[in-house]
Amino acid sequence: MQTPASLLAALPLGTRVVVRRRLDEGVTDSLGDLVALDGTTCTVRTRRGDDVVVLADVTAAKPVPPAPPRRAPRR
Template structure:
């Protein structure tokens, strides 16, 4: 069985993912598009900007569908 880091390494850049990582006092999620993966970290482009996640902190990672189209007002 492969883990979340193996999953991220197998993803193509541009794949929409959620990456959960351990931080002091809890957890943090990065939801967005995988832009880069190096031996030490992955970079996810979120609505708030680029987030670099150290791979040794990753606990979960999954592919997520594209967001629904925005509704007209």
């Protein structure tokens, strides 16, 4: 079985991913583009900025489809 960290390592940079990780209070998700990966961390570029995730804390990860286009503002 493939671990979440090895799955992330197999994906090309720029792939849109969701990464779930443990926190003291529970878990949280990061959704965005995978922009960096090294032996201990990965960086996901979210709408709010870059989120550096420690691979040891990752409980699940997977590629996801591109985001739908934003709606036009109402007039």
